Amino acid sequence: MELSKVPFGKYNDQAVTKYVLTNDNGVQAGILNFAGLLQSFKVPTKDGGKADMILTSENLDEFTGNGFCTNRLIGRVAGRIADGEFKIDGQEYHVEQNEGKNTLHGGKNGFYSHIWHVDGTKLTDDAVSLTLSLTLTEEMDSFPGKMHVTATYTLDNDDNLTLKFSATSDANTLFNPTNHTYWNPAKPSAATIDNLKLYVNSANHLAVDDGKIPTGEKVANAGTPFDFSTPTKLADALKPMATTKENGFDDIWEVTPSLDKPVATLEDPESGRKMTLYSDRNGLVMYTMNSDDPTVYNHGEVHPHNGIAMEAQTLSDTPHHPEFGNIDLHPGEEKEYTIKWHVEY
Template identity: 80%
Template sequence: MMNIAQEPFGTYKGKPVTKYVLTNNNGVQAGILDFAGLLQSFKVPTKDGGKADMVLTSENLDEYTNNGFCTDRLIGRVAGRIANGHFSINGKEYQVEQNEGKNSLHGGTNGFYSYIWNVDGTKKTADYLSITLSLTLTEEMDTFPGTIHVTATYTLDNDDNLTLKFSATSDADTLFNPTNHTYWNMAAASVKTVDQLKLYVNSKDHLEVDDGKIPTGKRLDNAGTPFDFSKPTRLGDALQKMASTKENGFDDIWEVEPSLTKPVATLEDPESGRKMTLYSDRNALIMYSMNSDDPAVYNHGQVHPHLGLAMEAQTLSDAINHDGFGDITLHPNEEKNYTIKWHVEY
């Protein structure tokens, strides 16, 4: 039964946070917080009449805010890293906050993920449900030039698609490369890692990066490496090959074929039959295999490495400093729109 419900979800910096639960006719449910536009849960029916979450989830807001994982939040103005927090637009140089060593990460400490967004409205039709969130950031708030106004609309339809559409305008030259930082693991809650999941990515190459994870500008072939997911590949096998790396896993940038009709990536759990197909109109998929044992706790119990897989659809990282990576500039009197779509099977 098509429905949008609201419930309180704790407080952030003394202000109330609200969860909006969108439920379609098939019983698929998306839980979205006004805090950080966070995709708090994405539940599908199970064969025994219950519901299973496709994403790492918690019912406690503090578990989202007390770790550095950006779990399930909206990210921007610029997802990923900007080398030295420095760039130029039309010959003018800009310096933004350097919040990860000398680099800028995920829009700085006061990016999209640090605010309770406005809820502009919800919509319910016979075919879909949607919620539109908005946020206005000034240079004083996040160090990026210009005042940017952003909307993020989540839409859940009866074909079991969850679509996220970003839209932005600015009063001055600025950058806009947002994403959603959801961690996926659709295995049973008792399964402690993503090892048994199978991953496909429509990608031929990934970016070479330096020690600070900044692209060098060089593209590396995926073929014959652990980065090759051109056929559905068991994640445990790929992660095992990455065990000797400094990260003990992936925190990397795949160049993908942008498409809203042809899968950019799929992630499935052969045991339960649950599967997520990702579509994106941009050329990169950043994947982070949660290589940490940060003591934060989620629905799968104590966190340990490889609990979930973040799949961040965006334009290639540090694009503003590399020709041919994509245009992430946003100019006055211009509106930019980006779409990410997830289709679930169960």
């Protein structure tokens, strides 16, 4: 196991550092203290090189200069909150509306906008980890309560990268974080995710309105492009989505939570590279990078469907749909969530 750190530019005149976690198999995760961003996730190749499993850049400005939250930590609340309002214990709260009338990904000053404190690193014979922390106040992000959150990335010799979130607050607030990494385990010259195969342990997805806010209805995946109950070539699923407003997926699947059984898998048949996702929560938001905005990149290349974000979280907009889950965080309480990725190569 190895741990190293290198400078990675500046954000708002503050130095950004990349922490490189490497296991004994040569698997390597690069993590920035800016936004807890997963900058790279490299695996050995058959020719003795390394391949990145995710969209990446060596230029910090390409991460900070786009509005797609590329590879960053997201919170306090991932996804959308309808009308930027919610109730906890009967009290109504209003938070910043940063996407029309809705709140997206915790507002414009959420987890993804900050340089996190490095609490420490740990190196053992079998694992290497990095713990980051952030404290947010209502004055900073408009959500109630002073929240202290930690995020620990751990890479082990079984080729698992685990992300554990933990949070406390001095007042009632909400906590539903995620990681917004875009995946594409194909070779860098592959322009799209079309040839990848996706499996999702899901029977239903959520119906949404024009603002992508859940209506409360759960729609069966069977017989629709949303059905990934067997590994499905993404080109086949994306083709019928070409006539939609999004030209792809930006949707919410209800999944079976498990840290032992796969929630989802993403595989490149050509290289044999595969990512298996585990999560202890019931939602998976997937976005197929539908834009051709020039700030959407992979090694400097720009294409729609360049990667797929797989955001493990509690189902979106739960304050208005209690049956989706409970993301309330009360004083004196600590909430923890885990996301795990296993890579094969």
